[in-house]
Amino acid sequence: MEINFPLILVVLVFGSGLIWVFDTIFLAPGRRRTIQALREQYPRWQSEKGSQAQDYQAKVGQLAAEPVSVEYAKSFFPVLLVVFVLRSFLVEPFQIPSSSMVPTLQVGDYILVNKFTYGIRLPVIRTKVFDFNQPQRGDVMVFFPPHMSDTYFIKRVVGLPGDHISYRNKQLFVNGEVVKFEPLAVLPDGKSRYHMSLEALGSSNHLMQTNHQRPARNFSVVVKPGHYFMMGDNRDNSSDSRVWGQVPEQAIVGEAFAIWMHWNSFSSIPSFSRVGSIE
Numbered sequence: 652m653e654i655n656f657p658l659i660l661v662v663l664v665f666g667s668g669l670i671w672v673f674d675t676i677f678l679a680p681g682r683r684r685t686i687q688a689l690r691e692q693y694p695r696w697q698s699e700k701g702s703q704a705q706d707y708q709a710k711v712g713q714l715a716a717e718p719v720s721v722e723y724a725k726s727f728f729p730v731l732l733v734v735f736v737l738r739s740f741l742v743e744p745f746q747i748p749s750s751s752m753v754p755t756l757q758v759g760d761y762i763l764v765n766k767f768t769y770g771i772r773l774p775v776i777r778t779k780v781f782d783f784n785q786p787q788r789g790d791v792m793v794f795f796p797p798h799m800s801d802t803y804f805i806k807r808v809v810g811l812p813g814d815h816i817s818y819r820n821k822q823l824f825v826n827g828e829v830v831k832f833e834p835l836a837v838l839p840d841g842k843s844r845y846h847m848s849l850e851a852l853g854s855s856n857h858l859m860q861t862n863h864q865r866p867a868r869n870f871s872v873v874v875k876p877g878h879y880f881m882m883g884d885n886r887d888n889s890s891d892s893r894v895w896g897q898v899p900e901q902a903i904v905g906e907a908f909a910i911w912m913h914w915n916s917f918s919s920i921p922s923f924s925r926v927g928s929i930e
Contacts, residue, residue: 655801657739657774663727664735670724678721685715739774740766743905745793745803751883751890752805754847754858755791760925761912762805764793764905777901786811786879786903788825789855791929793904794881798895805907806891809852810872810880817871818893821861821886823850832859857930862887872897879903 689710690696696707747760756762766772771781786792790808795801810816815826823830832848838860839845845860865887874880878897883889892898907929914921 655775660731660735660738661775664731667724667728667731670720671728674718674721674724678718682715682717686711689714735774738766740771742766744911745805745907747805750888751885752791752807753885753888754860755807755884755929756805756907756910757913757925759913759915760910761914762907762929763909763911765908766905768906769903772903779901786906788853789857790853791907792879792881793907794879794898795902795904796895796898797902800902803904804881806881806883806889807852807855807857808879809882809892810874810897812874812876812878814874814880815871816874816880817869819867819869821863821867823852823882825852855930857884859884859886868893 689707693703693707693710695701695703698704743764743766745762745764747756747758747762750758768784769786770779770783772779786808788808788811791805792808793803793805796804809823810825815824817824830850830852832850835847835849835858837844837846843862843864845862847858847860850857850859868887870893872880875897877900879900880892880897882891882893909928910925912921912923913925
């Protein structure tokens with residue numbers, strides 16, 4: 652199981668915020684009264700020279716010092732809150748862990764995911780509170796697959812609710828119409844030969860590839876209401892809706908829209924040669 656970072660972030664934000672609020676209401680007034688009493692006891696507390704200023708500072712540190720937990724809460728809460736808002740409702744970074752979206756996305760690509768384009772959702776519980784747009788054919792979407800509720804997947808939207816999707820001899824059909832593609836190159840890779848093409852799906856013109864050494868995995872399906880049929884651009888090397896089924900609307904995370912860095916591993920140097928929008 653992966654670390655549930657959204658839940659950890661929620662706990663940290665609300666925990667630090669509650670500590671700050673509790674201190675402001677219940678603890679800080681007592682410290683202020685103590686400080687005021689010390690100022691009356693040491694009327695020359697502001698003097699740069701003299702024993703009263705030193706005694707005053709020592710007593711403040713002893714009797715009215717801010718607790719360490721409160722100090723940390725005040726320091727980290729604003730930063731955590733900004734990260735929480737950005738990551739939960741606006742943009743979230745995501746790393747490509749597998750080759751299922753090759754050639755569009757490579758292993759090691761770092762991408763940005765738009766969290767509000769399909770509607771605003773509450774973190775952790777994923778309940779949609781504001782509805783904007785709906786996924787369109789050709790969108791590259793991040794989601795939680797039906798068989799894994801705690802792991803992000805990224806695939807391309809092939810079928811919308813009510814669509815009839817079929818795949819025959821490595822050719823995709825949507826509602827009985829062939830999805831057009833333009834062959835570009837044949838890339839040998841060991842015993843495999845990948846056929847790279849430019850596919851026109853919805854308003855998206857994107858790269859995809861097939862391996863003609865592998866069986867076609869033909870199928871035909873009607874997309875259920877409130878669900879989406881997802882496929883990887885690496886058609887013969889992708890675990891997608893052909894394997895684990897259709898993605899329900901409530902499992903959507905957001906739309907992947909840009910590559911901002913490529914970094915294979917910690918032992919390599921990050922590259923920015925692939926920076927750009929995702930088609």
